[in-house]
Amino acid sequence: MILRAFSLMALSAGLSGSALAQNVELAASAEHQLSALTDTYKQLHRNPELSHHEEKTSAFLAAELRKLGYAVTERVGKYPDGAQAYGIVGILENGRGPRLLLRTDMDALPVEERTGLEYASTVHAVNAQGQAVGVMHACGHDLHMTVFLGVAREMAARKDEWHGTLMLIGQPSEEMIDGAKAMLADNLFERFGRPDFVLSEHDSNEVPSGSVALKAGPFLAGSTGLSVTMRGIGGHGSAPQMGKDPIVLAAEFVLVSQTIVSRQIDPQQPAVLTVGTIHGGTKNNIIPDEVAMGLTLRTYSDELRDKIIADVRRTAEGLAASYGIPADRMPTVALGESTPPTLNDAALNERLRGAAVSALGADRVYEGKAVMGSEDVGLFTLNGTIPGVMYWLGAADPDKLAASRKSGVPLPSPHSALFAPVYASAIPTGVTAMTAMALDLLKK
Numbered sequence: 125m126i127l128r129a130f131s132l133m134a135l136s137a138g139l140s141g142s143a144l145a146q147n148v149e150l151a152a153s154a155e156h157q158l159s160a161l162t163d164t165y166k167q168l169h170r171n172p173e174l175s176h177h178e179e180k181t182s183a184f185l186a187a188e189l190r191k192l193g194y195a196v197t198e199r200v201g202k203y204p205d206g207a208q209a210y211g212i213v214g215i216l217e218n219g220r221g222p223r224l225l226l227r228t229d230m231d232a233l234p235v236e237e238r239t240g241l242e243y244a245s246t247v248h249a250v251n252a253q254g255q256a257v258g259v260m261h262a263c264g265h266d267l268h269m270t271v272f273l274g275v276a277r278e279m280a281a282r283k284d285e286w287h288g289t290l291m292l293i294g295q296p297s298e299e300m301i302d303g304a305k306a307m308l309a310d311n312l313f314e315r316f317g318r319p320d321f322v323l324s325e326h327d328s329n330e331v332p333s334g335s336v337a338l339k340a341g342p343f344l345a346g347s348t349g350l351s352v353t354m355r356g357i358g359g360h361g362s363a364p365q366m367g368k369d370p371i372v373l374a375a376e377f378v379l380v381s382q383t384i385v386s387r388q389i390d391p392q393q394p395a396v397l398t399v400g401t402i403h404g405g406t407k408n409n410i411i412p413d414e415v416a417m418g419l420t421l422r423t424y425s426d427e428l429r430d431k432i433i434a435d436v437r438r439t440a441e442g443l444a445a446s447y448g449i450p451a452d453r454m455p456t457v458a459l460g461e462s463t464p465p466t467l468n469d470a471a472l473n474e475r476l477r478g479a480a481v482s483a484l485g486a487d488r489v490y491e492g493k494a495v496m497g498s499e500d501v502g503l504f505t506l507n508g509t510i511p512g513v514m515y516w517l518g519a520a521d522p523d524k525l526a527a528s529r530k531s532g533v534p535l536p537s538p539h540s541a542l543f544a545p546v547y548a549s550a551i552p553t554g555v556t557a558m559t560a561m562a563l564d565l566l567k568k
Contacts, residue, residue, distance in 0.1 A: 146285075147483050147560070150278070154555040157274050161551050164188075164273060166243040168266035172232030172259045174249055175297040176203070181230045181269075182210040185294045188273050189214040192280040194292065197316075201296060201306035209306040213316050214292035216280060221288025224565050225319035226558065227501055228265070228272035229298035235260040238541040263299065263538040264327035264519060267545050271325065271517070271554035278559040286566035291319055293504070301347060301463040304500040321472065321565050322504045322512035325554060329535045331490060331518035332525050333546035336557050338477045338515045339492030340470040345394070345422035347498030348429055349460030352377070352417045352440055354404075355453040361409035371404050373447050374415040377440055378402070381419075384435045395432060396422040396496045422496040424465045433459070466502040469511035476513055476561045483560035484553065492516050497538075517554045519545035 173181050186196045194214035201209025210230070236258030237245045247259040261267075272292070279290055297303030313319070331337045354377060356370030378399050385395045397419060404415030419436070423429045440455040449455075480489045492515060505512035520528075520535055528535050536542035 143482065150483060150559060151552070151556050153278060154274065154552040154559070157277065157555060158548070158552050161270050161274050161555070162547065165266055165270040165547050165551065168269055169243050169261050170245055170247075172245050172247055172261045172266070173230075174234060174251065174259055175231040175300040175303070176207070176209070176252075177249070178210040178230045178296045182212050182294055182296065185230065185269060185273070186212045186214070189276055189292060192276055194276065194280070194290075200310055200312065201303065202310040203302065203306050209303060209310070210296045211303065211307045211310070212294035213312070214276065214290075214294075215316060216290040216292070218283050218289065219287040221286070222320040222566055223289040223291055223317050224562055225291045225293060225322045225504060226272065226275065226562065227293040227295055227322065227324045227504065228268045229295050229303070230265060230269060231297050231299050231303070232259050232265065233262045233299055233539060234258065235262040235539065235541050237262070239544045241544060260541065262540060262543045264543070264545055265298070267327050267517070267519065267547060267550060267554070268325065269294070270547075270551055271558060274551065274555035275558045275562065278555060279562055282559075282563065285568070286563050287568050288566040289317065290562070290566075291316060295501075298500055301461050301498065301500040304463075304503040308503060319504075319510060322501070322510055323476070323558065323561060323565070324501045324514045325517045325558060326499065326514060327519040327538070327545050327550065328516040329520045329537050329543070329545075330493070330525070331516045332520055332522040333518045334522070334549040334553050335488040335490060335518040336480055336484065336515055336553065337490035337492035337518070338468075338473055338480065338513070339494060340468050340473040342424040342465060342494045343468045343492070343514055344466035344494070344499045344502075345396070345424055345496045346426065346429060346463060346465035348421045348433070348462040350419040350421060350433065350436060351458045351460055352419060352436065353414055353456045354417070354440070354444065355414045355455060356411070356447075356449065357453070358413040359411045361411055364411060367411050368447060368449055368453075369411050370415045371412065373443060373449070374402060374404060374417060377443055378417070380439055380443065381436065384432060384439060388435055389428070389432065393428055394424060394496065395428060396420075397432060397436070422498060424494075426464070433457070463498055463500040464502050464507070466499050466514055467508060468513045469508070472511040473513050475564065476515070479561045479564040480557050483556050488553070517550060517557070519550050521546050
């Protein structure tokens with residue numbers, strides 16, 4: 125079956141006999157790994173760890189890479205508070221040539237799993253806010269790590285097919301978008317060398333399992349967290365005229381802020397502004413002194429981000445002034461975690477598309493779509509000075525995806541308690557595709 129599929133692919137792609145044989149062998153090798161990698165995937169899925177706590181996960185990846193002959197350094201990364209991160213770096217040198225950075229993320233989410241799978245997570249932990257939460261790999265980082273190890277094995281076994289240096293990164297805390305920043309702050313490139321290329325993947329429930337999707341240019345949005353605090357003058361709930369109610373003010377801000385994107389931004393410039401948290405008050409008959417809100421902003425450009433942040437400030441202050449809030453009680457808008465947009469290098473994207481088509485066949489390589497979700501992998505490209513590409517690894521059951529598109533009812537997405545990638549076809553596809561791309565970038 126594999127040989128027949130690759131023979132048909134060769135006819136359409138014009139591959140030479142040796143190239144065809146190499147791709148057939150690579151696909152067969154990836155399939156051969158599936159049993160062991162399935163065990164790895166289920167182990168990782170059963171044992172998720174939250175951001176900043178990837179101790180056992182990183183140790184497992186480090187041990188596996190050492191078995192394959194990689195020189196591994198653990199605890200790479202430093203957070204602003206001085207805490208050491210659980211980042212790992214695996215280096216495999218193979219003569220003179222380019223340096224390729226392959227990255228996987230490792231952390232899980234505070235989500236109580238509801239998939240009902242026999243390998244479902246039952247882990248519970250305490251989050252940074254002191255809350256007891258379920259923990260789940262609801263974004264597919266377990267799938268990313270599994271493919272990562274499969275590629276590491278293929279590349280170690282194929283040293284006669286490439287030259288240069290592989291730099292494998294196990295990145296912590298992607299979900300808090302501070303893991304890449306922490307590793308760079310710990311002198312990542314000064315210690316381990318500056319890469320010539322950065323390559324990564326992310327699973328998608330909008331791409332059928334057994335395929336990949338690539339896209340040049342904007343791929344993921346930049347993300348900025350904002351904390352908006354509305355201040356008023358507290359008092360008794362029975363006498364609102366004696367104070368200034370920040371809850372009413374915050375409620376109006378939530379509604380008016382939605383017009384920033386819909387009425388103040390060019391519709392051809394994608395942007396999302398969402399109020400995700402709102403907290404205020406202690407008792408039903410007390411008007412509080414303030415209300416705190418948490419917002420997330422997504423854009424594809426820093427210029428648009430800065431404009432919307434200014435609009436948020438103007439809107440908050442304008443509403444407060446209209447309510448007669450005293451000058452010393454005006455709202456504050458503080459910036460929190462942030463990461464730039466993920467912008468795929470066009471030339472590198474086309475080169476990798478060619479490698480993917482050769483390895484998988486044109487019918488399994490799609491044109492990718494940009495989304496407003498965010499990642500911090502783009503930081504490794506140093507503002508685009510290093511060519512980088514992230515691509516989609518299909519994770520959806522093809523039949524269910526087709527039915528979803530027909531009905532308009534979406535499949536469980538990343539960050540859902542029901543998210544369950546179709547790993548049996550995604551794993552070998554991911555290993556085959558990324559290995560083929562790495563071999564192309566490091567070919568002799």
